[in-house]
Amino acid sequence: MDKIIISPSKYVQGENAIESIASYVLTLGQNPIAIADEFVTGLVGEKVKGSFAAENTPVTMELFNGECSRKEIERVLDIVATQKNDVIVGIGGGKTLDTAKAVAFYSKIPVVVVPTIASTDAPTSALAVIYTPEGEFSEYLMFPQNPNMVIMDTAVIAKAPVRLLVAGMGDALSTYFEARANMTSGKATMAGGAPTRSAQVLAKLCYETILEDGVKAKIAAENGVSTKALENVIEANTYLSGIGFESSGLAGAHAIHNGLTKLEECHHLYHGEKVAFGTLVQLVLENAAQEEIDTVLDFCRSVGLPTNLFDMGVTEINHDKLREVAQGSTAEGETIHNMPFPVTEDSVYAALLTAHQIGLNK
Structure with missing residues (x-):
């Protein structure tokens, strides 16, 4: 058996790193969509929009519904297909990030994951944990590669619960x-x-x-x-x-x-x-x-x-x-x-x- 080590293409960690998010994301695509739940959107949404505005690039902010389920993945997939997005950004906790990774995989576009918490090791992995809509474990979804980029803003995470x-x-x-x-x-x-x-x-x-x-x-x-x-x-x-x-x-x-x-x-x-x-x-x-x-x-x-x-x-x-x-x-x-x-x-x-x-x- 061959020995294998895998990792994200780029890992970024720093204070206020989210304020530079556009400069990182735009190396991967020019029509981005970002998913985040209602709380996270309220927390960092304006900073994200401001970063893209400074680069003269619009970004779609889509609310994540809270569970990494097949139903939610399919919902976001439809939006990406309609808007012809060419890069997806997941901002928030593990379930948001896993959903973004799954959507990127099925849409064949790059993914950037931006945790606002340090509660799991999900961000760097080439897998997503899929749950039922009721919250019970369903399956692991394996991807052929790790996320294209992980961005950790330590200032945001320091203020998380x-x-x-x-x-x-x-x-x-x-x-x-x-x-x-x-x-x-x-x-x-x-x-x-x-x-x-x-x-x-x-x-x-x-x-x-x-x-x-x-x-x-x-x-x-x-x-x-x-x-x-x-x-x-x-x-x-x-x-x-x-x-x-x-x-x-x-x-x-x-x-x-x-x-x-x-x-x-x-x-x-x-x-x-x-x-x-x-x-x-x-x-x-x-x-x-x-x-x-x-x-x-x-x-x-x-x-x-x-x-x-x-x-x-x-x-x-x-x-x-x-x-x-x-x-x-x-x-x-x-x-x-x-x-x-x-x-x-x-x-x-x-x-x-x-x-x-x-x-x-x-």
């Missing part, structure tokens, strides 16, 4: 452990080949960065300011985690996340909050050293990530529902089968209950 930054740390937390499992098993990565040493190093650096700077970054975000620690965590949450997971592989944590979407009580949680607990479940599943589990637990506690099912909104342990979570986590084609040992519904069910109790007692 702190919980979103912390959720990004939860998503990034899994990167190293899933990469390690995938390297051991020798399974193909999301990039379609064996992991490179470069990707493994990035995955480890991601973990080390959030352990070192996570609490400091959270404090900076609570005060709405960008510091070195916050800049480092933004890069870890987005670029290091993105390249690390995609070119090193997913394993147990993200499969557990997908299973947890079956629990209605967890629908209010962000992706990374569920992934953080999924990381603990993966560590229990592989019988990781207690010291390692304690380090992850202590980190989660320090920044406010869930460490047990009660933290996630579950009010009572329903074993039938947990069986459904385990069943969803181990469905055919799920990434949990990249673990370096056979994983069954029973073993995940046991790990869920054990991780919950460990997190409850810590």
Whole structure:
């Protein structure tokens, strides 16, 4: 199997970078459309329009309806086809960005993703997570290439809700452990080949960065300011985690996340909050050293990530529902089968209950 590492063509990170967005986008197309939800449009819409106006180029601002579903993708596709847009810009959170990537893929036009939060590693990846209109996980949509460009405005992200930054740390937390499992098993990565040493190093650096700077970054975000620690965590949450997971592989944590979407009580949680607990479940599943589990637990506690099912909104342990979570986590084609040992519904069910109790007692 060939070793493969993939990444966006260009990654831009800086304070007030969004004010220069037009100069970046216009290298890819001259008839842009930007999608953003109502809140994000209110937050940065005028800056985006102003940047394009300064370049004497109009931009269509289209409201995103909130869910990365087939229905929403098709709606935006119709608009792009009608207007003959030649580049799409996604501005906002992971679901907006994934929708923009999907539209770009089907329309065969370039895509620029502009996160206003650092809550997932979705921006850099060559995949989108598709949900049902009701918010349940449906499928992964794989693309032949990564986004043409990622633009991170640290000034905007510093003022975003702190919980979103912390959720990004939860998503990034899994990167190293899933990469390690995938390297051991020798399974193909999301990039379609064996992991490179470069990707493994990035995955480890991601973990080390959030352990070192996570609490400091959270404090900076609570005060709405960008510091070195916050800049480092933004890069870890987005670029290091993105390249690390995609070119090193997913394993147990993200499969557990997908299973947890079956629990209605967890629908209010962000992706990374569920992934953080999924990381603990993966560590229990592989019988990781207690010291390692304690380090992850202590980190989660320090920044406010869930460490047990009660933290996630579950009010009572329903074993039938947990069986459904385990069943969803181990469905055919799920990434949990990249673990370096056979994983069954029973073993995940046991790990869920054990991780919950460990997190409850810590």
